[in-house]
Amino acid sequence: MLVDSHCHLDFPDFASERADVIARAKANGVGAMVTISTRVRRFDEIRAIAEAYPEVWCSVGTHPHNAAEEDGISADELVALSAHPRCVAIGEAGLDYFYDHAPREAQARGFRTHIEAARRTGLPLVIHARDADADVAAILEDETGKGAFPFLLHCFSSGADLARVGLRLGGYISFSGILTFRRSDELRAIAREVPRDRLLVETDAPYLAPMPYRGKRNEPAYVRHTAEVLAETIGVSVDEIEDITTDNFYRLFSKAVRPAAA
Template identity: 60%
Template sequence: MLVDSHCHLDFPDFGEELDAVVARARAAGVGRMVTICTKITEFERVRAIAERYDDIYCTVGIHPHEADSQPEIDTARLVEAARHPKVVGIGETGLDYFYEHSARQAQQRSFRAHIQASRETGLPLVVHTRDADEDTVAILKDEIGQGDYPGLIHCFSSSAWLAEECLKLGLYISLSGIVTFKKAEELRETVKALPLDRILVETDSPYLAPVPHRGKRNEPAFVAHTAKVVAELKGVGMAEIEARTTENFLHLFNKVPAPAQISG
């Protein structure tokens, strides 16, 4: 079984085709999907998708791009939303200094509120970071000094330094279709050094479709292509990478039941 640990199934790219997208994911061996919240004002729509399908779960949070445009988030609101049985993570949150669609201070305040919610609920923090490695690590370290929390760096495409620092903090690293891109040699070298027990795979669909689908709309079924490249980089078979990434996912997202625990 494979898991798509990060997708955006509420985005209009999927529209009325969502049933077919989910069916293709299942046919490709994807047994669990997590659809990620980016706007607290649209959380109910995200949650409704998770409620609609037995094998789909969701998160609650505000993407750093939306830190200015969304209501000022507070930890209590995140914690309350996380009580729902289908909400299994906090985020996505973090820092994005590449686009800077929101002011850095607003992103940092939101990031810390999400970390506190992760700490209080025990649910994993889903971290987005782009061109903000040093500030991301500084905040993660400062906050972990106030109490542990679980989490992962999603769609990892940064430096070996960031990977090392996040691993030291106990975080996981989630790999997307970027690892299949021709120009991602540095990333592939970093992946070779990652421990197998800290790797997850994702699509970030509808974005970042892996080779051989690059340039097209991404979807959860395509996580298999990313997993295949990760298996090659780690020098293991596809069956092992499926088993290890699924085991890692279920350990981190421990609110998600394993397949054998699902009735019906």
Template identity: 70%
Template sequence: MLIDTHCHLDFPDFAEDLPAYVARAEAAGVGRMVTISTRVARFADYAGIAERFPSVWCSVGTHPHQAHEELDVTAGQLVALSRHPRCVAIGEAGLDYHYDSSPRDAQARGLRTHIAAARETGLPLVIHAREADDDMAAILREEMGKGAFSAILHCFTAGEALAMTGVDLGLYISFSGILTFKTSENLRRIARMVPRERLLVETDAPYLAPVPFRGKRNEPSYVVETAKVLAETTGVGFDEVARITTENARRCYWKMDHAAPLAQRA
């Protein structure tokens, strides 16, 4: 089994036939998917999808692109919403200096709010980091000094220094379809440096489809292709990579294994 640790099943790309996408993922051996929040105001949508499909879970949080729109969201509100039985993570939150869609101070403020919620709940924080390595590393080190929390550096494309900072702090490093691109040799080099107990795979669907589907709409079933390349990159078999990343995902998203089945919640 594989777990797609990060996708966006609420996006319009999947609206036409979401059950078919979920079914294809399950048929491909992707037993669990986590659909990730980008706006707290839309949490009911994410939770609703997770309630429809036993293999789908969700998170609660504000993407850095929307950080300035939800600065009034408190850690307490995140904690309260995360009590939903299908919510297994906080985020995604972080820093994106590539697009700078939100002021950088708003992004940092939002990130710290999400860290506080992750610390209080024990749920992992899903971190978005793009072209902000130094500031991200500084915030993570400072906040970890205030009290430990679990986190994932999702869709990792940053440099070696941030990867090793994450490893030093006990974070998980998640690789997407970008790992399969011909131009991603440095990323594959970094993947070889990450301890196996910290490796995760994801799609970030509908974006970043892996080879051989590059350029097409991404979907959770395609995480198999990323896992294949991670296996080649790390020099272990595909079945072993599937076992390792699934065990890591279950340990990280621990709430999955502690929630009652959907059928028991009427």
């Protein structure tokens, strides 16, 4: 069994065939998926998908692109919404300096608010980090000093320094289809440094389809291709990487209920 720890099943790309997408994932051995929130104000849509499909869980949070739009969302609100039985994580939140769609001050405020919610609930914070390694690391260091919280550096494409900080502070790292790209040698080198009990896989669907689907719409079924490359990268079998990443998922996303057969 594999788990797609990060996808966006609420996005319009899947609206006309969501049930088929989920069925294809199951047929490819993907036993669980987490559909990730990008806007708290649309949590009802995310929650409805998780309620409709037993294989799907969800998170609640504001993507840094939407930090200005949802500036002022409180930790209390995140905590309250996360109490829903299908909600297993906070986020995604963090910093994105590549697009800079929201003022950096708003992104940082939102990031810290989501950290507070993760600390209070014990749910993992799903962290988005792009071209902001130093500031993400600084905030993680500062906030961990106030009290530990579980977190996942999702769709990891940052440098080794952020990976090491995240791991030292107790975080997990998830690899997406980027790991399969021909020019991702540096990323594969980082993957070899990550302790096996901190590794996860994801799609970030509909984005970042792995080889051989690069450039096409991604979907949860394709997480298997990333898992295969991760297995080769760290020198284990595909069966072992399935066990490793699935066990790690259920340890970190501890609110998610593991299927009995898995």
